[in-house]
Amino acid sequence: MSNHLTLSVEQSPVMNTYTRFPVTMVKGKGSFIWDEKEDKYLDFTSGIATCNLGHVPGYVHDKVQEQLSLLWHCSNLYHIPSQEKLAKLLIYNSFGDQVFFCNSGTEANEALIKLARKHAEMRGKDSRKIITFKHSFHGRTLAALSATGQEKLQQGFAPLVEGFQHLEFNSFEDLKVLETIEACGVLLELVQGEGGVIPANKEWVLKLAEICKQNDLLLMIDEIQTGMGRTGSLFAYQQYGIIPDIVSLAKGLGSGFPIGALIASNEVAQAFNPGSHGSTFGGNPLATSAGLATVQYIVENQIAQDAQKLGSYLVEKLEELQKDYPQIKEVRGLGLLVGVVFEGSALDVVKKLLAEKVLTLTAGEHVLRILPPLNASKDEVDLFVKTLENVLSGE
Numbered sequence: 123m124s125n126h127l128t129l130s131v132e133q134s135p136v137m138n139t140y141t142r143f144p145v146t147m148v149k150g151k152g153s154f155i156w157d158e159k160e161d162k163y164l165d166f167t168s169g170i171a172t173c174n175l176g177h178v179p180g181y182v183h184d185k186v187q188e189q190l191s192l193l194w195h196c197s198n199l200y201h202i203p204s205q206e207k208l209a210k211l212l213i214y215n216s217f218g219d220q221v222f223f224c225n226s227g228t229e230a231n232e233a234l235i236k237l238a239r240k241h242a243e244m245r246g247k248d249s250r251k252i253i254t255f256k257h258s259f260h261g262r263t264l265a266a267l268s269a270t271g272q273e274k275l276q277q278g279f280a281p282l283v284e285g286f287q288h289l290e291f292n293s294f295e296d297l298k299v300l301e302t303i304e305a306c307g308v309l310l311e312l313v314q315g316e317g318g319v320i321p322a323n324k325e326w327v328l329k330l331a332e333i334c335k336q337n338d339l340l341l342m343i344d345e346i347q348t349g350m351g352r353t354g355s356l357f358a359y360q361q362y363g364i365i366p367d368i369v370s371l372a373k374g375l376g377s378g379f380p381i382g383a384l385i386a387s388n389e390v391a392q393a394f395n396p397g398s399h400g401s402t403f404g405g406n407p408l409a410t411s412a413g414l415a416t417v418q419y420i421v422e423n424q425i426a427q428d429a430q431k432l433g434s435y436l437v438e439k440l441e442e443l444q445k446d447y448p449q450i451k452e453v454r455g456l457g458l459l460v461g462v463v464f465e466g467s468a469l470d471v472v473k474k475l476l477a478e479k480v481l482t483l484t485a486g487e488h489v490l491r492i493l494p495p496l497n498a499s500k501d502e503v504d505l506f507v508k509t510l511e512n513v514l515s516g517e
């Protein structure tokens with residue numbers, strides 16, 4: 123007999139891993155999303171930096187629909203045209219030479235960790251340690267969680283995976299420590315997204331990259347939140363003047379269709395060979411059609427440049443607001459990955475904005491995280507800023 127009778131009337135059939143707002147979303151278009159009562163919301167979360175081209179972008183929709191009537195799934199034992207085209211496009215637009223596909227950000231980082239370790243083995247290096255940073259977020263599987271620099275997320279999941287050491291982000295002092303550590307690589311976000319929208323200091327990143335080069339450490343960038351135009355360039359590393367060895371991607375790569383990827387230099391990619399790693403669904407025709415259409419659209423329509431301009435406009439407006447509202451302590455970010463630091467609870471602001479039909483996120487206790495679609499309009503930004511002002515003036 124099914125055990126459904128043992129569920130209480132109130133208990134959700136879905137496990138309790140998210141604190142959900144009491145709203146049910148059913149439809150989206152562009153910067154807007156509608157709930158089941160047909161109420162319309164301005165969505166400045168973009169599905170947490172995933173729907174970077176807004177909801178149901180026409181070009182991607184059409185390409186996925188074409189693929190839907192051709193072939194949904196085909197194992198990686200055969201060649202998949204959209205997978206190979208997407209890999210070529212990512213390579214053409216980045217430092218990299220080869221791509222591995224998976225289904226999410228955490229899987230991309232899991233693959234990244236495995237690749238770095240295998241590369242160390244290939245090179246005959248003793249240490250398999252990977253250096254990451256405090257307040258970072260790299261995902262929820264055990265290795266990605268062990269790489270993550272937030273103890274509260276690791277609580278209850280011991281034993282964690284060995285071989286990670288967390289240094290202080292943006293600390294020149296800790297770079298001196300890095301110079302003395304035996305390790306095989308360094309993994310970092312260039313803007314810590316979940317950790318509080320904290321951009322990496324450019325000089326610090328350049329110094330870090332120099333140490334990586336001198337000490338034969340792989341430079342690995344988690345671009346899962348910062349990639350796909352979000353920060354004003356296709357990849358954030360392009361604004362820092364560095365050349366990574368591995369980059370992990372997901373979120374915006376499929377415009378909302380689940381997909382993750384690793385881009386690696388030729389030398390590093392050689393560490394994987396048949397049997398080293400794999401994924402049944404990774405690189406499947408539907409996901410890579412979504413990815414291919416997304417990257418084509420972003421590159422051909424200079425969406426990253428638009429994000430950079432709109433990001434500056436949004437920050438300018440928020441800084442104007444800051445002059446009148448001392449609750450705002452700081453406005454920071456890169457491109458359209460923007461954080462507003464409040465004296466009090468950011469969640470309170472999110473809830474008040476939700477009541478006004480505007481969706482936003484937090485990043486820690488005090489930071490309101492704003493992630494508009496990269497192709498949002500100035501009018502939509504104005505609407506957002508006006509609503510935020512109304513909320514703050516009513517406090």
Ligand SMILES: Cc1ncc(COP(=O)(O)O)c(C=O)c1O
Pocket residue numbers: 170226227228229231259260261262311315316344345346347348372373
């Ligand atoms: C920087 C970063 N890395 C990894 C992840 C994990 O990605 P996913 O939730 O797709 O597994 C996230 C998700 O928020 C992220 O922001």
